[in-house]
Structure formats: C-alpha cells, structure tokens
Amino acid sequence: MDEDGETVMAKITPDSFWHSVNILITKPHIINKRLWGSKTHFHLKCKLHDNTVNLPPNCSSLTNFITSDQIEEYSQLVLKELGAEKCDSEGSTGTEGPFEIQLTEILPKIYTEKQAYQLVCLDKEKCIVTFYHVTPFGQEHKLCPNFTFTIKLEDGIITMSPVSEGETSSEYTWLAKTLITQLTKWATEKDHKSNYNINQSLALISLSKYYEKYNELKMKYGKEMVKIWPECTDPQKFVYEDVAIASYLLVLWEADTTKKVKTFVDLGCGNGLLVYILTQEGHNGLGLDVRKRNIWNMYPPNVVLQERTIRPSDSYLFPEMDYVIGNHSDELSPWIPVIAARSSYKCNFFLLPCCAYDFDGSKYQRQNAFQSQYSDYLDFLQWVCKDLGFKVDIDRLKIPSTKRICFISNGRLYKEEEYEEFSLTIDDIIKRHSSFASQDTCLETTFKARGAVERVRNCTQVDRGVVDSIVDIISKYLLKGCDSSDPKWNIGKTAEINELVQLIPKEKLTLLKSECGGIQTLLKNNHNIFEVQSGKVTLRYPRTINDVASNPRKRKHKQTTLKVQQKPCWFYNNHPQGCPLSETVCSYLHVKSN
Structure with a gap:
C-alpha cells in the first residue's frame, strides 16, 4: 500500500522476468491451446561483436528439411547474421551468459498440422528477449507470430513491442494483451503450493519421442477404440488417458537398453486397455482386476486379463516381472511398491495414485493440515517407497486428469546381496507408516479388498421410507407459509443446501453419506419435485406432456415411446394448492397415492 492506501504493484526483478520467459519458451501451450509444447534444437551461449548495435529485424528462415547437419549449418548462419560468436564454454540454460540463442520447434496439438519454428535471442544484461519467425517458407500455420517482436523488462515492468513499426494485425493485438498479462503473473506470483508442483511434465523421458509415440498410438488404437467403446465411462477421457500412459511407459522402457522386451503386471487393470496396448507393442504382461469388464472379450487372445481379488500377501508376488503397475489402483496404491519390493530385487514399479487409501484399505487420514489431502498422500507414498529401499523418480504426466x-522406481538403494536381509524388515517398515497398525497387527489380514460386485452408491438404495421422510421435511420447509386459499400457485422459497442439511436428523444424514451421496444427490434423484442449481434448491414447476416430449435428451436417444402419466403426481398429493396443471396436461397421474 502507498500513503493513500492504494495497492502498489511490486517491481519485477530480472530473475523473475527470466523465470517467466523460460516458461513461455518451454511451455507455449499454456498461452496457445493450439499447441502441444515445444522442442529445443540448439541453445548457444554467445557474445555480441558490438553490444551497442541493435539486432537485425529479421533472420534467415530454415529450409524445408531439418537434419542435424542442417541445424549446425543454420546455427553458424544465425551467429553471422546476429553479429555474434559462440562462447568457448557452452553451457545449458541453467548457466547464465551475456547472450543466448536457441532454436525452438513449436509442436501443434493436432499431429497432422505443420510445426513452426522460432529463433529466440536472450540478452541477459539488457533483459530483452527477441523472437524471430524462422519457419520454412510456404509452411503455413497458426502456431506462432509471423513477425519479429521483443519482450523486455524496464523499470520493473514487462513490455512488448514489434520490431517493425506499424504492426497492427489482430494476432499482434491478441498477443500483446494476453502475453504481457501472463508473463507478469508468472513473474510476480509466489508459489505456496505443494512440493509436487513439478515445473515440467514428462521430465524423465524425451519429449519429442513421447510426442511421436503418443500420436502414433492415438491413430493406431485411440480413434477406433473410442468408436467401439462398450463401457459406460467416457471414452474420450479413459481411452486417451491410457494411450498417454502407455506412450509414457513405452518411451521410458525404450530408453532402458538392458532389456528390450519388458514383463509387467497391471494390478487393478480395470478396462485392460493399458495391458492391451503394451502387449500389442511387443511387451509381455497381464492384468488383474476384481471385476471383469465388457471390453475384455473384445481383446485378442494374447492379451492376458484375469478376474481375481488381489490381496497383498506372498500369494501375490511376481518375481518374473520387471514392472508392477498401479494405475489409479485405489486401495492397492500403497501396496504397489511393497509388492514390487517383495517380488524380486530387480522388480520395479510404476505408480499413478488417485484416491488416497491407507494400508488397511480405509481412506487415508491427512497428517499435515497445511497441505491438501492429495499432496499429503503423495508425501506419504514417497516416504514409503524410499524406506522400502527404492530409488524413486517423480514425474507429471500429460493426461486428462487432475491426479x-x-x-x-529405478533400482534399489542397497546392494543385491543385501536383498534377503532387507526383505525381513518390510513388515516393520509398513507398520511404521500405517496410521492404525500396532506391533501385533497383521496388515495382510486387516486389508479390505474391494468386492467383486460393485456396490451401487448413489442414494438409490436408501430405504424408501427414509427418502420420503427427508423429501417431506424439505418440501414443507420450502412451502412454509404457503396459503392454500391463495389464487396464485406458490412454488415456495429458495434455500441453500447447507441450510437444508441442518433440518435433517443426524442418523439419516449418516445413512446418506454412507451411500456416497448426500442431500444433493437425493434431491437430484427426485428431480420431478426439486430443482438444484449452484447449491440452491427450489421446487420444480410440474412438467407438461409437451415438456417431456420436447426434451432434447429424449430426442438424442430417439425414444419413440414417451413414459408419461404412469406415476402419481407429487404436487397433486402433497402441495397445499395441489398441482397447477390440469390432469390432461400434467405428465403425471392425478390420482391419490397410497
């Protein structure tokens, strides 16, 4: 605050400026949703022949074909045009230098589109970065600006300007408005988030190889699988998420030259798509899950999927496997590294945790109140993995999921000859991390595996008498003060869900919560009576037969037989003024219910 009480924007420091510029260069997809990411072909530490001379307005474009030889030749051409020479000690981006040049390939989100190229010049002393468009002539795209522009830090403020005066294109107008706002945000925001705010996705593998592999598998498996998807889940999410995870594992495994073909077991494999793709791509494995899915029958015979209840015991060890996979494995998540540790010295694991579970199969209880449940659970899993003797790497995937x-894991922290002795300590390690276990607790027998039949938990299994009593409590509250003699039909008042919760007896609320729902789920299940929007509840005006007939969801499913006037009208039986519709128009029956 200044003396007048107004907020004063803190000046941006050079370190913060270059931090934000680095995000822009390495993660251009944050600004432009047309992009998948970027790839750096070279990064040179240089010095200018004359630091007082401005850079040229343009640089030579690349030719159509890009090879390693051409990149070297092109880099020499660029140095000459910029009046610069390469420093003797070339460093990485982490080594500060007076002047840096890098060639960046802008990768499109749609694989069939042409990529673009930018030459980026970073003047560390002047806090100026210049972007040249150097895409080969004739290669049309909409991925990056086709004009030269600069971004600089001056008096603690980030500004942007075109090198050529008079640039007034809509592209420049959008860029100037969007880019400066985002750069300033990156430079000024302070990160109070968890340690798992990993700066880079796919840090452990080659981005370019992943990009190629993902798009190859997307075309090879994804599009057709979306068309024939027999499950009730969303294929656009689940299919492409498994394609992305398979791509990641395949690129990771290809980098390991010690063994070309990997063996794996996917515990809690679900729809089995990940097992299918990895198997079809030449690796040997199997998937285990407590329930068989409809899609399993569609896979070829070489895809091994088994319906088995998995328990963390000596009966479920896999000494012949290179990898134990836990992909959203829920209550098995903390056991994945344990099973890998017990299976063999050379067995590794891939764990993508989602829902937080403890070793006994119950919900994990957060230990650190200053972190989110998810971040705290990741801390818990990381310590478990390290105490089990694993070398553990952490990465962030590019998948359509918030988790x-x-x-x-990448080997062990101890020698192979120590494996037998270390294995004897695993039970004690688990008990040390478990929030419920005592020294005489047998964790394997207390573990609660998921049932083979998935329990329906959407409030539809609650006793009808309980549902009717809650509906009665809420409707009477919404209609409080309604006069049956009033000539105008009264729809009642609007109330917050939190307000309605206070009306329900505790024992009934507990029953609803056990059914994975609550008041809101129950109200939405009774959509003929209540309307729920943005956390607010009101009575719904009764629907006519024409309303039901014109429902777009009915048209979408091409339903020819309308189910109307088959159930008693709730308003006719329960509203003080009855139903405002006539019995010939109302979509429900005007008869007294039992």
Whole structure:
C-alpha cells in the first residue's frame, strides 16, 4: 500500500522476468491451446561483436528439411547474421551468459498440422528477449507470430513491442494483451503450493519421442477404440488417458537398453486397455482386476486379463516381472511398491495414485493440515517407497486428469546381496507408516479388498421410507407459509443446501453419506419435485406432456415411446394448492397415492 492506501504493484526483478520467459519458451501451450509444447534444437551461449548495435529485424528462415547437419549449418548462419560468436564454454540454460540463442520447434496439438519454428535471442544484461519467425517458407500455420517482436523488462515492468513499426494485425493485438498479462503473473506470483508442483511434465523421458509415440498410438488404437467403446465411462477421457500412459511407459522402457522386451503386471487393470496396448507393442504382461469388464472379450487372445481379488500377501508376488503397475489402483496404491519390493530385487514399479487409501484399505487420514489431502498422500507414498529401499523418480504426466503425479522406481538403494536381509524388515517398515497398525497387527489380514460386485452408491438404495421422510421435511420447509386459499400457485422459497442439511436428523444424514451421496444427490434423484442449481434448491414447476416430449435428451436417444402419466403426481398429493396443471396436461397421474 502507498500513503493513500492504494495497492502498489511490486517491481519485477530480472530473475523473475527470466523465470517467466523460460516458461513461455518451454511451455507455449499454456498461452496457445493450439499447441502441444515445444522442442529445443540448439541453445548457444554467445557474445555480441558490438553490444551497442541493435539486432537485425529479421533472420534467415530454415529450409524445408531439418537434419542435424542442417541445424549446425543454420546455427553458424544465425551467429553471422546476429553479429555474434559462440562462447568457448557452452553451457545449458541453467548457466547464465551475456547472450543466448536457441532454436525452438513449436509442436501443434493436432499431429497432422505443420510445426513452426522460432529463433529466440536472450540478452541477459539488457533483459530483452527477441523472437524471430524462422519457419520454412510456404509452411503455413497458426502456431506462432509471423513477425519479429521483443519482450523486455524496464523499470520493473514487462513490455512488448514489434520490431517493425506499424504492426497492427489482430494476432499482434491478441498477443500483446494476453502475453504481457501472463508473463507478469508468472513473474510476480509466489508459489505456496505443494512440493509436487513439478515445473515440467514428462521430465524423465524425451519429449519429442513421447510426442511421436503418443500420436502414433492415438491413430493406431485411440480413434477406433473410442468408436467401439462398450463401457459406460467416457471414452474420450479413459481411452486417451491410457494411450498417454502407455506412450509414457513405452518411451521410458525404450530408453532402458538392458532389456528390450519388458514383463509387467497391471494390478487393478480395470478396462485392460493399458495391458492391451503394451502387449500389442511387443511387451509381455497381464492384468488383474476384481471385476471383469465388457471390453475384455473384445481383446485378442494374447492379451492376458484375469478376474481375481488381489490381496497383498506372498500369494501375490511376481518375481518374473520387471514392472508392477498401479494405475489409479485405489486401495492397492500403497501396496504397489511393497509388492514390487517383495517380488524380486530387480522388480520395479510404476505408480499413478488417485484416491488416497491407507494400508488397511480405509481412506487415508491427512497428517499435515497445511497441505491438501492429495499432496499429503503423495508425501506419504514417497516416504514409503524410499524406506522400502527404492530409488524413486517423480514425474507429471500429460493426461486428462487432475491426479497426474507418478512415482517410478529405478533400482534399489542397497546392494543385491543385501536383498534377503532387507526383505525381513518390510513388515516393520509398513507398520511404521500405517496410521492404525500396532506391533501385533497383521496388515495382510486387516486389508479390505474391494468386492467383486460393485456396490451401487448413489442414494438409490436408501430405504424408501427414509427418502420420503427427508423429501417431506424439505418440501414443507420450502412451502412454509404457503396459503392454500391463495389464487396464485406458490412454488415456495429458495434455500441453500447447507441450510437444508441442518433440518435433517443426524442418523439419516449418516445413512446418506454412507451411500456416497448426500442431500444433493437425493434431491437430484427426485428431480420431478426439486430443482438444484449452484447449491440452491427450489421446487420444480410440474412438467407438461409437451415438456417431456420436447426434451432434447429424449430426442438424442430417439425414444419413440414417451413414459408419461404412469406415476402419481407429487404436487397433486402433497402441495397445499395441489398441482397447477390440469390432469390432461400434467405428465403425471392425478390420482391419490397410497
């Protein structure tokens, strides 16, 4: 605050400026949703022949074909045009230098589109970065600006300007408005988030190889699988998420030259798509899950999927496997590294945790109140993995899920000849991390595996008498003060869900919570009576037969037989003024219910 009480924007420091510029260069997809990411072809530490001379307005474009030889030739051409020479000690981006040049390939989100190229010049002393468009002539795209522009830090403020005066294109107008706002935000915001705010996705593998592999598998398996998807889940999410995870594992495994073909077991494999793709791509494995899915029958015979209840015991060890996979494995998540540790010295694991579970199969109880449940659970899993003797890497996947942090083991922290002795300590390690176990607790027998039949938990299994009593309590509250003699039909008042919760007896609320819902789920199940929007509840005006007939969801499913006037009208029986519709118009029957 200044003396007048107004907020004063803190000046941006050079370190913060270059931090934000680095995000822009390495993660351009944050600004432009057309992009998948970027790839750096070279990064040179240089010095200018004359630091007082401005850079040229343009640089030579690349030719159509890009090879390693051409990149070297092109880099020499660029140095000459910029009046610069390469420093003797070339460093990485982490080594500060007076002047840096890098060639960046802008990768499109749609694989069939042409990529673009930018030459980026970073003047560390002047806090100026210049972007040149150097995409080969004739290669049309909409991925990056086709003009030269600069971004600089001056008096603690980030500004942007075109090198050529008079640039007034809509592209420049959008860029100037969007880019400066975002750069300033990156430079000024302070990160109070968890340690798992990993700066880079896919840090453990080659981005370019992943990009190629993902798009190859997307075309090879994804599009057709979406068309024939027999499950009730959303194929656009689940299919492409498994394609992304398979791509990640395949690129990771290809980098390991010690063994070309990997063996794996996917515990809690679900729809089995990940097992299918990895198997079809030449690796040997199997998937286990407590329930068989409809899609299993569609896979070829070489895809091994078994319906088995998995328990963390000596009966479920896999000494012949290179990897134990836990992909959203729920209550098995903390056991994945344990099973890998017990299976063999050379067995590794890939763990992508989602829902937080403890070793006994119950919900994990957060230990650190200053972190989110998810971050605290990741801390818990990381300590478990390390105490089990694993070298553990952490990465962030590019998947359509909010839970995308994964743990990957890469060998052990102890020698192979110590394996037998170390294995004897695993039970004690688990008990040390478990929030419920005592020294005489047998964790394997207390573990609660998921049932083979999935329990329906959407409030539809609650006793009808309980549902009717809650509906009666809420409707009477909404209609409080309604006069049956009033000529105008009264729809009642609007109330917050939190307000209605206070009306329900505790024992009934507990029953609803056990059914994975609550008041809101129950009200939505009774959509013929209540309307729920943005946390607010009101009575719904009764629907006519024409309303039901014109329902777009009915048209979408091409339903020819309308189910109307088959159930008693709730308003006719319970509203003080009855139903405002006539019995010939109302979509429900005007008869007294039992």
